[in-house]
Amino acid sequence: KNEVEQSPQNLTAQEGEFITINCSYSVGISALHWLQQHPGGGIVSLFMLSSGKKKHGRLIATINIQEKHSSLHITASHPRDSAVYICAPGNNDMRFGAGTRLTVKP
Amino acid sequence: KAGVTQTPRYLIKTRGQQVTLSCSPISGHRSVSWYQQTPGQGLQFLFEYFSETQRNKGNFPGRFSGRQFSNSRSEMNVSTLELGDSALYLCASSLVSLGEQFFGPGTRLTVL
Numbered sequence: 001k002n003e004v005e006q007s008p009q010n011l012t013a014q015e016g017e018f019i020t021i022n023c024s025y026s027v028g029i030s031a032l033h034w035l036q037q038h039p040g041g042g043i044v045s046l047f048m049l050s051s052g053k054k055k056h057g058r059l060i061a062t063i064n065i066q067e068k069h070s071s072l073h074i075t076a077s078h079p080r081d082s083a084v085y086i087c088a089p090g091n092n093d094m095r096f097g098a099g100t101r102l103t104v105k106p
Numbered sequence: 107k108a109g110v111t112q113t114p115r116y117l118i119k120t121r122g123q124q125v126t127l128s129c130s131p132i133s134g135h136r137s138v139s140w141y142q143q144t145p146g147q148g149l150q151f152l153f154e155y156f157s158e159t160q161r162n163k164g165n166f167p168g169r170f171s172g173r174q175f176s177n178s179r180s181e182m183n184v185s186t187l188e189l190g191d192s193a194l195y196l197c198a199s200s201l202v203s204l205g206e207q208f209f210g211p212g213t214r215l216t217v218l
Contacts (some may be wrong), residue, residue: 027145033207040192086149090204092162094139096149 006097021100023087033088068099095102110210118216124185127213131178131199138180143194156203192217
């Protein structure tokens with residue numbers, strides 16, 4: 001079993017839909033990162049959180065440390081949200097999920 | 107504020123050669139982490155340098171090494187290149203050790 005499991009692997013949505021990406025991990029962590037990677041390869045950090053919930057614009061990230069689970073939500077999805085989303089729990093190193101490829105159709 | 111820069115952006119080497127990649131962090135950031143991304147293995151953590159000391163290390167062979175200079179710029183070296191080392195190598199800087207990661211554009215290494 002992988003240390004970091006993301007679901008779904010692929011997700012296609014219509015513009016305006018509410019999106020949820022899940023991340024479960026088995027390692028102990030000090031923080032969990034959510035990253036966004038666009039087709040050109042560039043990676044952007046969306047969130048770094050160690051407890052509770054964070055919100056930035058239409059993006060919301062939550063984490064439950066006891067259950068070792070985090071979710072990334074996108075409200076009112078837009079085609080520009082199309083990207084690969086990667087969760088990365090970290091402690092003394094960084095582990096990465098395989099990523100969720102999101103396609104938002106207009 | 108300038109972002110993280112990596113040089114070179116593209117590199118072609120042959121098996122057995124060695125390569126050095128460079129990363130300049132955001133001004134004021136003392137941590138630089140290196141990552142390898144391949145289609146098969148995805149993103150993997152190589153190591154992190156903080157204030158010129160290797161702070162954390164992933165599970166890569168000793169052929170992969172790095173260093174950090176007093177101005178926080180970092181270099182990564184891969185010796186005795188193998189075909190499987192072909193990958194996108196990314197560095198990221200942060201204010202604190204393994205804090206919020208600011209990624210560079212990456213160096214795409216091809217080993218022939």
